[in-house]
Amino acid sequence: MTPNGAGLKEIHNLRLRLQELTDEIARGPRQIAARQQLVDKKKTELEARRAKLKLLKVAADQKNLQLKTNEAKIHDLQGKLNAATSNREFDALRSQIAADSMANSVLEDEILEALEGCDAAQKEITTFEAEIATAEAELAKFTAQVKQKEPDLMAQAAQLEAKVTDIEKILPADILPQYRRLVQSYGPRALAPVHGTACGECFVGQRQQTIVELRAGKMVFCTCGRLMYLADDE
Numbered sequence: 001m002t003p004n005g006a007g008l009k010e011i012h013n014l015r016l017r018l019q020e021l022t023d024e025i026a027r028g029p030r031q032i033a034a035r036q037q038l039v040d041k042k043k044t045e046l047e048a049r050r051a052k053l054k055l056l057k058v059a060a061d062q063k064n065l066q067l068k069t070n071e072a073k074i075h076d077l078q079g080k081l082n083a084a085t086s087n088r089e090f091d092a093l094r095s096q097i098a099a100d101s102m103a104n105s106v107l108e109d110e111i112l113e114a115l116e117g118c119d120a121a122q123k124e125i126t127t128f129e130a131e132i133a134t135a136e137a138e139l140a141k142f143t144a145q146v147k148q149k150e151p152d153l154m155a156q157a158a159q160l161e162a163k164v165t166d167i168e169k170i171l172p173a174d175i176l177p178q179y180r181r182l183v184q185s186y187g188p189r190a191l192a193p194v195h196g197t198a199c200g201e202c203f204v205g206q207r208q209q210t211i212v213e214l215r216a217g218k219m220v221f222c223t224c225g226r227l228m229y230l231a232d233d234e
């Protein structure tokens, strides 16, 4: 392989590894953000559940207050019943007390149901709080892992970049602008190995003349735009 061919192959390999590193560095914060979003969503839902429980409690309290008021009213009616002077008055008071007692019995059932509803909601909230705490602990652990790995990945990337910059000095000045544009667009795939006679990127077969030029160390771009090198040439 000509020095140029070997250089292009090395640039390609280094750029591929650099791309992997860059992707890995970018992946960490993205995963953290996604997990954070899930935790935030759960927290919002928790607040909604707490608000709902508050409403249930208010409703139960109101029914309780209503019950107490009714009981006081019945107590009052019973006093009047004891002091009733006529049968008519007695009967009217008695049926009033019966109706009010019936209403209270219904109210007592409703209160019981409301309190059970509050209990169930509270239990759900407690379970949900535990889930959120677990998710937050896991997120903190994951974030710490990502942050711990980051400096090493950055250092590796910087090292690779320096290496690439160094080896790219073999590129002639006249192809540099085109090469830079290619790297901008395709990253490591700005370069393509030629296997046999086919471009490794677009698989188009190259003319014999092109293969001869590549073998001689010439810089040749494929019609797909990539800078080619002979992969199998030793």
Ligand SMILES: [Zn+2]
Binding pocket: 192, 199, 200, 201, 202, 203, 204, 222, 223, 224, 225, 226
């Ligand atoms: Zn091609």
